Amino acid sequence: MDWGEGNWPASLQEVIDEFSDVFDAMERYEMLFDFASECTPLPMEEWCEDTRVHGCQSEAHVLCSLDDDGRFQMIGSADAQIVQGLMAVAQKAINGLPPEEVSTFPVTFTRELGLHDSLSPNRANGFLNMFTRVRQEARKLAQGAA
Amino acid sequence: MTLDLEAIRADFPILSRVFPSGHPLVYLDNAATTQKPRQVIQAMTDYYEQHNSNVHRAVHTLAAEATAAYEEARITISDWFGLEPHRLLYTSGTTEAINLCAHAWGRSNLEKGDVVLLTEMEHHSDLIPWQMLAKDIGVELRFVPVDPETYTLDMDAFEATIGEAKFVGCVHTSNVLGVRNPVERIIELAKTRGNGGDGAVVLLDSAQAVAHDRLGFDAMGVDFAACSAHKMCGPTGMGALLVSEDRIGEMTHFLGGGDMIEEAWLDHATYQPPPHRFEAGTPKIAEAIGWAAAIDWLSQFDMQEVSAHILGLARHTAAELKQIEGITVYGDHEGDLGSGAVSFLHDTLHSEDLAHFLDAGGFAVRTGHHCAQPLMRRLGISATNRASFYLYNTMEEADAFVTHLKGVIDRLS
Numbered sequence: 001m002d003w004g005e006g007n008w009p010a011s012l013q014e015v016i017d018e019f020s021d022v023f024d025a026m027e028r029y030e031m032l033f034d035f036a037s038e039c040t041p042l043p044m045e046e047w048c049e050d051t052r053v054h055g056c057q058s059e060a061h062v063l064c065s066l067d068d069d070g071r072f073q074m075i076g077s078a079d080a081q082i083v084q085g086l087m088a089v090a091q092k093a094i095n096g097l098p099p100e101e102v103s104t105f106p107v108t109f110t111r112e113l114g115l116h117d118s119l120s121p122n123r124a125n126g127f128l129n130m131f132t133r134v135r136q137e138a139r140k141l142a143q144g145a146a
Numbered sequence: 147m148t149l150d151l152e153a154i155r156a157d158f159p160i161l162s163r164v165f166p167s168g169h170p171l172v173y174l175d176n177a178a179t180t181q182k183p184r185q186v187i188q189a190m191t192d193y194y195e196q197h198n199s200n201v202h203r204a205v206h207t208l209a210a211e212a213t214a215a216y217e218e219a220r221i222t223i224s225d226w227f228g229l230e231p232h233r234l235l236y237t238s239g240t241t242e243a244i245n246l247c248a249h250a251w252g253r254s255n256l257e258k259g260d261v262v263l264l265t266e267m268e269h270h271s272d273l274i275p276w277q278m279l280a281k282d283i284g285v286e287l288r289f290v291p292v293d294p295e296t297y298t299l300d301m302d303a304f305e306a307t308i309g310e311a312k313f314v315g316c317v318h319t320s321n322v323l324g325v326r327n328p329v330e331r332i333i334e335l336a337k338t339r340g341n342g343g344d345g346a347v348v349l350l351d352s353a354q355a356v357a358h359d360r361l362g363f364d365a366m367g368v369d370f371a372a373c374s375a376h377k378m379c380g381p382t383g384m385g386a387l388l389v390s391e392d393r394i395g396e397m398t399h400f401l402g403g404g405d406m407i408e409e410a411w412l413d414h415a416t417y418q419p420p421p422h423r424f425e426a427g428t429p430k431i432a433e434a435i436g437w438a439a440a441i442d443w444l445s446q447f448d449m450q451e452v453s454a455h456i457l458g459l460a461r462h463t464a465a466e467l468k469q470i471e472g473i474t475v476y477g478d479h480e481g482d483l484g485s486g487a488v489s490f491l492h493d494t495l496h497s498e499d500l501a502h503f504l505d506a507g508g509f510a511v512r513t514g515h516h517c518a519q520p521l522m523r524r525l526g527i528s529a530t531n532r533a534s535f536y537l538y539n540t541m542e543e544a545d546a547f548v549t550h551l552k553g554v555i556d557r558l559s
């Protein structure tokens with residue numbers, strides 16, 4: 001499946017629709033705060049050097065695996081709510097997909113949330129580092145499974 | 147005379163920017179870099195449109211114009227800081243200036259076991275070059291602690307160690323705390339008691355200071371000062387190492403190549419005198435011209451007035467922030483000296499989250515460790531939000547910032 005603009009997984013499309021009704025950036029960030037509580041977390045006891053996403057201002061950790069059906073699963077947590085909210089959205093986007101699809105999943109989906117200006121790629125952006133890391137892990141899992 | 151803020155702001159095209167959200171830009175990240183007035187932008191454009199040429203190399207008209215403008219810029223800049231032009235070595239900024247000092251002076255004048263005294267308040271650019279030197283030649287690094295209650299250097303510790311120190315590197319004005327260190331006292335103690343009474347060599351990281359302070363370099367009696375043009379309305383990628391009369395002769399060349407030699411053979415060369423000995427390769431010509439234009443622009447103001455204005459905004463903002471429940475302000479803004487930087491943290495809202503909400507309202511502030519991680523550790527935190535003011539900021543902007551911040555905190559808690 002070639003994911004991208006106009007063709008997102010249904011669970012992500014729902015989120016995009018929700019955001020598209022909101023014009024105020026403050027409100028969008030608040031929505032991400034709400035999403036943060038829906039994130040399937042990686043409990044703090046399991047945070048370690050291996051799970052740590054480097055290059056984040058916030059402390060962010062992810063753990064990627066395949067479920068019994070060989071589908072991709074990511075759990076994660078961050079101390080910054082907006083990063084964790086984006087993780088929750090990312091979970092909706094990629095969890096349950098075959099790992100090969102996750103490994104090339106376009107990070108541009110954040111643009112569809114209307115938050116791209118302040119979430120655009122830069123070193124201070126925890127989310128981008130997180131997502132790049134997740135894609136790399138998906139590639140490894142896909143290779144391991146093959 | 148007070149500053150005519152309306153006229154000042156009119157010189158900065160970027161300050162009239164309005165975001166698609168309808169929020170006007172409120173630029174409060176001046177400690178990271180200041181905005182550029184159109185006079186600076188124009189000077190650099192003029193250079194590229196009318197005079198672009200390499201310097202020091204050809205006899206055609208453009209080359210003569212470019213060389214003259216480049217060297218005249220050095221005179222303008224060195225006059226501003228109060229030293230002779232040949233002792234103002236162009237670099238890409240404060241970072242390169244300190245690295246130049248460590249390589250060109252440190253390597254040939256310090257040796258294994260010599261004590262290099264730094265402080266816990268240093269920006270990484272006045273820490274890492276000395277760590278590298280310690281690893282390479284075995285100098286010993288010591289650090290003056292910061293008192294986390296008063297946000298000042300522990301001067302008793304400084305006095306206790308200075309006798310053993312051969313070299314002192316100290317940040318003039320902190321980019322995190324806005325605190326101006328007692329640099330006069332530091333220089334005096336270093337010169338009278340440093341290095342067993344023979345005097346220690348002092349470098350001041352003046353990156354933040356130059357935004358509002360002309361330094362008076364030779365009069366200060368300091369050996370080195372490092373600074374960046376972009377913190378004082380000039381272009382990025384430009385700065386200088388200012389060097390005293392006593393030290394310039396002790397420096398050995400560092401980068402080798404074109405423009406820094408007098409004559410070259412296959413197996414050896416003779417070198418230009420300073421400053422060109424230390425400026426190998428095609429230099430930052432437009433940037434030097436832009437920096438001089440920034441100084442020409444700043445020359446219309448009384449810098450004490452500029453400093454008082456900036457500090458007034460910082461003091462007011464710090465006082466307002468302290469009234470907000472959950473906010474801690476790091477640094478002391480009550481004194482008469484210091485910069486426009488106000489660092490703060492909310493006790494539950496993450497600094498990165500807060501920065502996004504501030505940005506959504508058009509407020510540009512800095513978030514992070516500000517390249518001063520040892521200082522952060524001493525303060526027991528890993529990051530702060532930082533609002534930093536400059537001469538074009540207004541009290542209305544400061545108040546709007548505080549109001550917006552309060553609104554965000556109310557909304558989220």
Ligand SMILES: Cc1ncc(COP(=O)(O)O)c(C=O)c1O
Binds near residue numbers: 241271319374
């Ligand atoms: C105190 C201090 N030192 C050094 C620097 C480094 O300056 P530059 O990045 O221009 O080399 C900065 C700039 O952030 C600073 O604030």
